[in-house]
Structure formats: structure tokens, C-alpha cells
Amino acid sequence: MNYRRQIFKGVLALSVLAFSQAAFSATPKECKDMTGTYQVAPITEPRGLAEISRYVLNVPTYVPGTPIFTVTIENGQAWHTGLISGTRVPIELDTTQAGDSTAFAEKVDTPCVYKISDELTIYQVDFSKSDAQTLKEVTDGITLFWSAFLEDAQNRGKNRVFDVSALKPRTLNADTVKKIRYFAIFYDWRTGMPVPEILPLEKT
Numbered sequence: 401m402n403y404r405r406q407i408f409k410g411v412l413a414l415s416v417l418a419f420s421q422a423a424f425s426a427t428p429k430e431c432k433d434m435t436g437t438y439q440v441a442p443i444t445e446p447r448g449l450a451e452i453s454r455y456v457l458n459v460p461t462y463v464p465g466t467p468i469f470t471v472t473i474e475n476g477q478a479w480h481t482g483l484i485s486g487t488r489v490p491i492e493l494d495t496t497q498a499g500d501s502t503a504f505a506e507k508v509d510t511p512c513v514y515k516i517s518d519e520l521t522i523y524q525v526d527f528s529k530s531d532a533q534t535l536k537e538v539t540d541g542i543t544l545f546w547s548a549f550l551e552d553a554q555n556r557g558k559n560r561v562f563d564v565s566a567l568k569p570r571t572l573n574a575d576t577v578k579k580i581r582y583f584a585i586f587y588d589w590r591t592g593m594p595v596p597e598i599l600p601l602e603k604t
Contacts (some may be wrong), residue, residue: 427473431493431512434471434478434524440464441580441600445571448546449599450562451553456586456597459484465567467604471522480516489516507534518594521585522601527578535574542572545598572600
């Protein structure tokens with residue numbers, strides 16, 4: 401896909417790295433807030449979020465704002481249940497050190513995180529201590545990913561492009577990023593290298 405030649409610029413801007421998990425016998429207190437039902441945050445500008453959502457979820461008709469998975473804790477065990485796929489897998493909720501630059505992005509706190517194989521990582525993020533430059537870098541990095549994906553969709557035809565007029569206008573900027581508490585990073589291995597696809601999440 402043409403967008404892959406561009407999104408590595410976003411990798412440099414956002415510094416997304418894989419996270420190494422450790423096992424916990426009980427849910428860390430920092431992760432208690434992870435339970436709930438999640439959806440892709442319906443952001444309309446910059447364009448491209450709907451297109452990338454449909455690609456990683458493999459649902460050509462997906463509309464941001466529609467629930468995609470739940471996280472539950474039952475008898476001390478955390479579970480991830482896909483509402484589209486119907487799959488239910490056990491997960492290990494893990495913590496990171498404050499300001500750990502390997503968690504999500506440099507200078508961004510990541511209180512809790514979990515992985516499903518090498519393809520999906522869910523981050524709880526905290527931008528409350530992030531300065532204006534960090535917020536700008538995160539915003540610019542995500543914008544690069546989405547814009548490249550939109551361009552690729554446009555090149556493949558109008559039927560590949562989502563009509564954002566169906567959603568309430570919502571712009572990705574420093575203020576919006578600061579309010580986002582969860583991100584999903586899907587790692588696409590189709591090129592032989594883990595290309596991260598970034599989706600902002602929110603609870604329903």
C-alpha cells in the first residue's frame with residue numbers, strides 16, 4: 401500500500417515501541433479503570449480515522465463510535481472480548497513506570513497496558529503532565545498516519561472513503577489529545593515488519 405512509505409515518518413514522530421509484559425497474580429491498582437466497553441473515538445478531522453479503523457478491524461462498514469471490545473475482570477482474571485469477532489481471550493494487565501518513554505510515546509505516562517499476541521496493544525495514557533511540545537508531537541504523528549491512510553483509500557476509489565458528515569465534527573488537536581485516555585496500537589506484519597496502526601479509544 402502506498403501509505404506505508406509515509407507512515408514511518410509518524411513512527412519517528414510518535415516513537416511507538418512494543419511493550420514487554422510481566423505476569424501479575426492480581427490486577428494492579430493502576431489498572432482497575434481498564435474495565436468497560438470501548439469504541440473508536442469518533443474524530444472527524446484530520447481525515448483518515450474511519451479508513452484506518454475499517455482496515456485494522458477488517459469491517460468495511462465500521463463507523464467510529466461503535467463499540468468494538470470489552471475488558472472485564474472475573475475472579476481476578478482479566479478478559480478481552482471482541483464484540484465484532486466474538487473472541488474472548490485472557491489478558492495480563494500490566495503497569496509501567498511514570499514517564500517511561502518505551503510505553504507509548506516519549507514523556508507520556510502509561511499507567512496500564514496489555515497485549516494480545518504481537519498484533520494488538522491497548523494503552524491507558526495520561527497526558528496531564530505532558531507539555532505543549534509533547535502534545536504537538538503526538539498530534540502530528542497521528543495525523544501523519546491517518547492522512548497517509550486517507551490518501552491510500554482515495555487512490556482506491558470513492559467507495560473506500562468514509563463520509564464524515566455522518567458524525568458530529570470533532571478535531572484532533574492538543575486539547576483533544578490531552579483528553580484521550582486510551583489508545584489501541586494494531587501491529588500490521590503483512591510487510592514483514594511491525595507497522596503500527598493507531599486508534600484513539602474511549603469508553604461508551
